Amino acid sequence: MTDLPEKTERKLGLVIDLDTCVGCHACVIACKGWNTENYGAPLADADAYGTDPVGAFLNRIHTFEVQPDPREDGSLPPAQMFHLPKSCLHCDDAPCVTVCPTGASYKRVEDGIVLVNETDCIGCGLCAWACPYGAREMDPAEKVMKKCTLCVDRIYNDNLPEADRQPACVRTCPAGARHFGDLADPDSAVSRLVEARGGMDLMPEQGTKPVNKYLPPRPRDAEIDVLAPYLAPVDEHPKGFLGWLDRALGKL
Amino acid sequence: MHPAPSLILFTTLSGLGFGLLAFLGVGLPSVTGWIAAVFFAIGFVLAGGGLAFSAFHLGHPERALKAFTQWRSSWLSREAWAASGTLGLMALFAAALVLGGLRIAPLGWLGALACLATVGVTSMIYASLRTVPRWHHWSTTAMFLGYALCGGALLAGQRWPALVLLALTGLGQFLAWKAGDARFAAAGSTTGTATGLGHLGQVRLFEPPHTGGSYLTREMVFVVARKHATKLRSIALILAFLVPLALLLLPDFHHLGAALAVLSHTLGVLAARWLFFAEAEHVVGLYYNRSAA
Numbered sequence: 001m002t003d004l005p006e007k008t009e010r011k012l013g014l015v016i017d018l019d020t021c022v023g024c025h026a027c028v029i030a031c032k033g034w035n036t037e038n039y040g041a042p043l044a045d046a047d048a049y050g051t052d053p054v055g056a057f058l059n060r061i062h063t064f065e066v067q068p069d070p071r072e073d074g075s076l077p078p079a080q081m082f083h084l085p086k087s088c089l090h091c092d093d094a095p096c097v098t099v100c101p102t103g104a105s106y107k108r109v110e111d112g113i114v115l116v117n118e119t120d121c122i123g124c125g126l127c128a129w130a131c132p133y134g135a136r137e138m139d140p141a142e143k144v145m146k147k148c149t150l151c152v153d154r155i156y157n158d159n160l161p162e163a164d165r166q167p168a169c170v171r172t173c174p175a176g177a178r179h180f181g182d183l184a185d186p187d188s189a190v191s192r193l194v195e196a197r198g199g200m201d202l203m204p205e206q207g208t209k210p211v212n213k214y215l216p217p218r219p220r221d222a223e224i225d226v227l228a229p230y231l232a233p234v235d236e237h238p239k240g241f242l243g244w245l246d247r248a249l250g251k252l
Numbered sequence: 253m254h255p256a257p258s259l260i261l262f263t264t265l266s267g268l269g270f271g272l273l274a275f276l277g278v279g280l281p282s283v284t285g286w287i288a289a290v291f292f293a294i295g296f297v298l299a300g301g302g303l304a305f306s307a308f309h310l311g312h313p314e315r316a317l318k319a320f321t322q323w324r325s326s327w328l329s330r331e332a333w334a335a336s337g338t339l340g341l342m343a344l345f346a347a348a349l350v351l352g353g354l355r356i357a358p359l360g361w362l363g364a365l366a367c368l369a370t371v372g373v374t375s376m377i378y379a380s381l382r383t384v385p386r387w388h389h390w391s392t393t394a395m396f397l398g399y400a401l402c403g404g405a406l407l408a409g410q411r412w413p414a415l416v417l418l419a420l421t422g423l424g425q426f427l428a429w430k431a432g433d434a435r436f437a438a439a440g441s442t443t444g445t446a447t448g449l450g451h452l453g454q455v456r457l458f459e460p461p462h463t464g465g466s467y468l469t470r471e472m473v474f475v476v477a478r479k480h481a482t483k484l485r486s487i488a489l490i491l492a493f494l495v496p497l498a499l500l501l502l503p504d505f506h507h508l509g510a511a512l513a514v515l516s517h518t519l520g521v522l523a524a525r526w527l528f529f530a531e532a533e534h535v536v537g538l539y540y541n542r543s544a545a
Contacts, residue, residue: 123311143311
């Protein structure tokens with residue numbers, strides 16, 4: 001049924017650190033790889049080697065530039081760059097689930113994961129319209145809706161070594177920017193991380209109550225000057241060989 | 253949003269069809285026999301044909317019957333029930349009238365109400381989407397009902413009701429466009445809230461996640477050429493409302509005028525429906541620096 005559960009026993013989800021993500025897109029590729037080779041319809045590409053390639057991805061990285069407000073003296077602080085990995089946020093109040101006319105979309109009571117039953121999906125696309133985050137994409141070959149499963153076929157998979165029983169994106173992240181765990185348990189590592197770093201929701205005004213949280217960037221130093229001691233101003237009046245060179249070049 | 257031809261035809265034709273059936277249900281015009289058969293046939297072909305077009309939008313139309321299961325939460329599922337139930341009611345009413353020569357008035361009234369309810373439910377598929385602020389408003393439902401009633405009155409040859417409805421709906425559409433233009437900004441979603449970085453300064457997209465297109469950009473980040481939007485709105489208003497109004501006010505209004513009025517109105521509704529989709533801004537556009545202008 002596409003009614004949402006009143007409450008889920010656990011809230012499995014991701015915590016993504018915007019301070020740490022280096023924007024390497026390794027999670028995008030790991031996700032595409034795992035979800036093409038395992039559960040559900042493969043994530044297809046259409047016209048992959050042609051002029052207009054499109055493909056289904058469950059995780060994408062957007063890069064944003066933030067220009068801080070001018071300082072008191074009117075000068076602009078340097079702009080900052082952030083990489084924003086975006087996949088399904090497994091919302092508590094998931095609008096994609098309730099709009100589904102067939103019941104293909106559902107939120108699991110036991111762990112809160114939002115999934116699509118691909119044999120029930122009619123490919124109407126309404127769930128993708130209802131999602132504010134662009135987390136759902138229609139597969140160009142299978143014509144069913146694809147979305148992040150939180151690697152449900154990895155996290156409970158006893159055939160994998162224990163270290164691998166986490167989503168492919170988390171397992172592969174070389175920067176340690178992605179964390180997986182139960183956000184309903186206040187003592188879990190992810191919950192403590194959210195607590196310590198002020199984890200936030202994307203587009204809270206949409207009322208979706210996302211489970212996934214994003215850790216905001218830590219405050220940056222006002223001036224970046226770790227190298228300053230080594231970068232003393234160039235001598236305005238050089239002597240010796242440099243002095244001669246300076247005078248000779250000046251006369252040219 | 254992507255103005256898919258299947259959805260434009262679906263909403264336009266089924267709106268016209270259910271509008272006509274609503275008028276026939278209340279006995280305007282009070283026809284019998286062969287004339288009634290022709291009127292009902294037009295109504296059923298438009299409403300049913302529109303629904304058939306909606307199936308072209310599906311990736312798996314062979315599973316369409318599953319769409320009847322989730323009426324408790326999904327407006328699309330409710331639409332499936334409302335449309336088929338209404339067509340059934342009106343089929344009973346039409347059969348009794350055409351074949352038996354019997355006008356079961358209460359059934360007709362109920363059918364007419366069901367026709368309007370179906371159009372209302374169709375509009376809720378769009379109006380319920382919080383992600384598209386332009387649609388997320390009662391005026392979406394009001395306009396769908398207005399268009400259905402206008403088309404129904406024209407098809408049913410109801411001159412004075414049509415005049416009043418066209419004038420009111422035309423004015424309503426003009427006001428709905430004006431109000432809709434401000435709704436994205438009023439909804440409060442910005443690139444700052446979408447990224448959670450707004451407290452740090454001005455946020456802008458530096459690098460999109462993919463260099464080509466994707467399902468998301470094609471389906472939801474469709475950007476209409478804004479310099480043409482005003483022209484298209486004017487064309488839609490002229491064709492859908494002003495031309496039919498002028499034709500209805502001609503002193504010797506007859507069948508040819510009525511046919512021209514219906515044709516012009518339908519073309520105008522198609523243009524307005526194209527704009528309904530093409531101008532609708534989805535909040536996911538904020539992740540692509542392509543929000544409302």
